[in-house]
Amino acid sequence: MxxxxxxxxxxxxxxxxxxxxxxxxxxxxxxxxxxxxxxxxxxxxxxxxxxxxxxxxxxxxxxxxxxxxxxxxxxxxxxxxxxxxxxxxxxxxxxxxxxxxxxxxxxxxxxxxxxxxxxxxxxxxxxxxxxxxxxxxxxxxxxxxxxxxxxxxxxxxxxxxxxxxxxxxxxxxxxxxxxxxxVDVDYFAAADGERGGGGYLLGVGRWIPYKNFDLIIEIADAAGLPVVIAGSGPEEAALRRLAERVRVPVTFEVRPPRERLRERYRGAAALLFPAHEDFGIIPVEAMACGTPVVGLRRGGLLETVVDGETGYLLDSRDPADHAAAVRAAAGLDPQRIAKHAETFSxxxxxxxxxxxxxxxxx
The missing domain is CATH 3.40.50 (Rossmann fold)
Structure with a gap:
């Protein structure tokens, strides 16, 4: 039909x-x-x-x-x-x-x-x-x-x-x-070359309170890794002030074009997603690039992330707990992660x- x-x-x-x-x-x-x-x-x-x-x-x-x-x-x-x-x-x-x-x-x-x-x-x-x-x-x-x-x-x-x-x-x-x-998984899986070295963490989306970008910055600080914050929104000024107080570099990319976002997904050690979403397309885009997701055990992530295989889900909001999950995610198989994302095409x-x-x- x-x-x-x-x-x-x-x-x-x-x-x-x-x-x-x-x-x-x-x-x-x-x-x-x-x-x-x-x-x-x-x-x-x-x-x-x-x-x-x-x-x-x-x-x-x-x-x-x-x-x-x-x-x-x-x-x-x-x-x-x-x-x-x-x-x-x-x-x-x-x-x-x-x-x-x-x-x-x-x-x-x-x-x-x-x-x-x-x-x-x-x-x-x-x-x-x-x-x-x-x-x-x-x-x-x-x-x-x-x-x-x-x-x-x-x-x-x-x-x-x-x-x-x-x-x-x-x-x-x-x-x-x-x-x-x-989700346009074909586009994000089609980037040339292998995944990057995983030298930074990534947060993507609207900079609004319930997305918890402040927590993303705090997780990166606890993990001792630089973080890239991609998107835009009314919380920008507050997030930039927080970025000045943490020990790790925080890079803001305002409204990056799609090609740049794909590049950022592929180069990240993990996508941080500590939000309660209805579904959440961004985590699937990241997984299509072979990038693991670390987020909260609730909402749409329960359907998109296979805990322990394509990322890690936590009940805790403690940045130290998420930082530990980031370290564990380094051992996950990028090909397994990307294959799972195909089910949302x-x-x-x-x-x-x-x-x-x-x-x-x-």
């Missing part, structure tokens, strides 16, 4: 389309799996990838497009007023309210939703401080009720991880099939996604 899902009309729906990140990459992979489908988004950010023919909602013509938190209360209305056109299958990519979408008025439409996470703003504000803002603190209970009520028409859910499947059960009372998101994702849609669409 590809393209128009065995002759059926398909609509693909995503929240907002920003500079390409994890959820946007999943939506692009969905578009490749169903190339004849129509695409809908609430709006596209100015720095989003061009050349993609996705239709925007009326929210794109309002100031609300500049504030996701402010727009959240009216997103359910936007998802019910996108178009009068009906489709045989509507497949949403949801991390806020996209799973509540309804298009047209046909009673025969099959609604399916691939969920990155139930809206963290609403259900898991401990992971996302934006849920505690003044705009959302009051209406959160009403929005949670709306989230459940407006999604009763969904015929089937898929979750990007067992972690998210458990949230779907807990918050919405629904089950889901786990389909891990696609884009091809595997497309096969599992289209099989799920075929099963659910009947």
């Amino acid at each position: 590809t393209g128009t899902a065995a002759g059926r009309s398909v609509a693909l729906v995503h929240e907002w389309f920003g500079a390409t990140g994890g959820s946007e990459n999943v939506f692009l992979a969905m578009s490749e799996a169903f190339p004849g489908a129509d695409g809908y988004v609430l709006w596209r950010d100015r720095d989003a990838r061009r050349g993609l023919q996705y239709r925007e909602s009326w929210l794109a013509r309002t100031p609300l497009r500049h504030s996701k938190a402010a727009a959240l209360p009216v997103m359910p209305l936007a998802w019910r007023t996108l178009t009068r056109r009906s489709y045989d299958v509507v497949l949403s990519s949801s991390h806020a309210f996209a799973h509540t979408v309804k298009l047209g008025s046909s009673p025969d439409t099959r609604y399916l939703s691939y969920v990155h996470s139930p809206a963290r703003y609403l259900w898991s504000p401990e992971f996302d401080a934006r849920g505690s803002t003044g705009l959302l603190a009051g209406p959160r209970r009403a929005l949670r009720a709306a989230d459940v009520r407006l999604s009763r028409h969904v015929h089937g859910y898929a979750a990007n991880s067992c972690e998210v499947r458990a949230r779907i059960r807990r918050y919405w009372g629904r089950d889901a099939r786990v389909i891990n998101p696609p 884009a091809e595997v994702f497309r096969e599992r996604l289209t099989a799920w849609v075929a099963d659910e669409a009947g």
Whole structure:
């Protein structure tokens, strides 16, 4: 089942389309799996990838497009007023309210939703401080009720991880099939040459509090190894101040291009990932390069890292414990690590996604 899902009309729906990140990459992979489908988004950010023919909602013509938190209360209305056109299958990519979408008025439409996470703003504000803002603190209970009520028409859910499947059960009372998101493992495995000498540790991602980049620097200090911090985010100034106080060199690479990131993955002794993620694409990219991962025993790492074979998972947040794991990781087999990463390829994702849609669409 590809393209128009065995002759059926398909609509693909995503929240907002920003500079390409994890959820946007999943939506692009969905578009490749169903190339004849129509695409809908609430709006596209100015720095989003061009050349993609996705239709925007009326929210794109309002100031609300500049504030996701402010727009959240009216997103359910936007998802019910996108178009009068009906489709045989509507497949949403949801991390806020996209799973509540309804298009047209046909009673025969099959609604399916691939969920990155139930809206963290609403259900898991401990992971996302934006849920505690003044705009959302009051209406959160009403929005949670709306989230459940407006999604009763969904015929089937898929979750990007067992972690998210458990949230779907807990918050919405629904089950889901786990389909891990696609990772471009071929690109990261295709770098020329052998892995580097492992003379430094690496942290990659958004520099925001729950990613624990401060802990990454402290682990490197405990391990006595230089560390490269790659990415960007609002914690940059605080991280740079911390870097001045530790004994090891800390190198910041702001928004490195993909080629440079691949080079950094391949040269690192280990990727440090002491965060609780829903899935975590970055650790899989590192493993595709043959680089072991040292992180917390929780969230998506439980599905992506084979403890003792492709990295080490710890319950402790003590930098000394992580430093010991870094030393142990030096003995892991890079080829075994890279081979494991292949199980999260884009091809595997497309096969599992289209099989799920075929099963659910009947």
